[in-house]
Amino acid sequence: MKIKKIPNLSVDCVIFGYDTNTKSLNVLLIKRYLKATTSDEVLVDDYVLTGYHIYENETLDEAASRVLKELTGLTNLYKKQFKAFGDPNRLMNEKDVLWSKHENFNFRTITIAYYFLLKTEDIDVIHNKHEAKWFPYTDLPSVGFDHKKIIQEAYEDLKTKCLHEPIIFELLPEKFTINEVQEVYESILGVTIDNRNFRRKLINKKYMIPLDEKQIGVSKRPAQLYMFSKNIYDKMVNTNFLINI
Structure with a gap:
């Protein structure tokens, strides 16, 4: 039986990694790229968090772990669900509208956000099919959807959490x-x-x-x-x- 996804409910994953060489906290993002169908015009060229719709037969935690594994191949990492994002306009930026139409996204999608913690060297970004790349938290590129806000709120939660738990x-x-x-x-x-x-x-x-x-x-x-x-x-x-x- 085909697994059905919930069309307006997703998870987004903020993957934090620490680079021991640069001594910096980094965020793993994936490339978002879209060209026009009738020309070589580039319509979308930026980065986003990894995420996907939740399947009807899985829990929120299972969905987040699945998304993480599909991107990194890793399991059993520290994760925390920290907030839901449901602003009616969260996907309504011009580039986001173009991307959402191309991917057949529901414009009223609510996402449950998680963050994960790992070491940057745990992931092979060179051979990653999603063109994943590490960026210092303090020097993020252009980020699509409301994902910059999600990253910022994940970071604020991480700062508080690290003072109370190891x-x-x-x-x-x-x-x-x-x-x-x-x-x-x-x-x-x-x-x-x-x-x-x-x-x-x-x-x-x-x-x-x-x-x-x-x-x-x-x-x-x-x-x-x-x-x-x-x-x-x-x-x-x-x-x-x-x-x-």
Whole structure:
């Protein structure tokens, strides 16, 4: 039996990735390109979030996970549903109207927005058929629909969330230094953090497990490596995590 999609209900996914080389928070976008049928005129040439209609036989979470997997091949990533967007005019920009007619979109589509967290190197963008590309959050290209607003609201939610839950470890390798943790916080929050105070507070967290290992392949003095213990954190979950950076 053919799976039916709900024509005016969709999910849109903000995929945040942290680049350890540039120390920047990035957003994964896909190319949106449309030429006129009777000429070589380019009607639409910009980027959008990945998203799609919800199928009648799936939950919202299942739809978001499906969309993520179709774009990245990844599953079981941290995700959060943070808001619904249903402005009657959200698809009525001139370029959006052209695209929606071409794709036979319902102009009164309501979307449920999610964001996901991962490391930029987890995705092979070079061979991605959707022409996916990472952009720094602070330097986004022209973005279609109301997706810039969705990205901005996802970012605001992420800033608040990272102060109360240890979700930034989703953006780090399994083994990391204290400086790398600080750099992720600074990238997300857009602030400079006092190094000594931050280090003192973080290493006192019981879920920060010091390893008998140090960095390798660095020109400077190698730093101590740590791991995050989700099991220990879960046992402490009733206490206030607020990191007070």
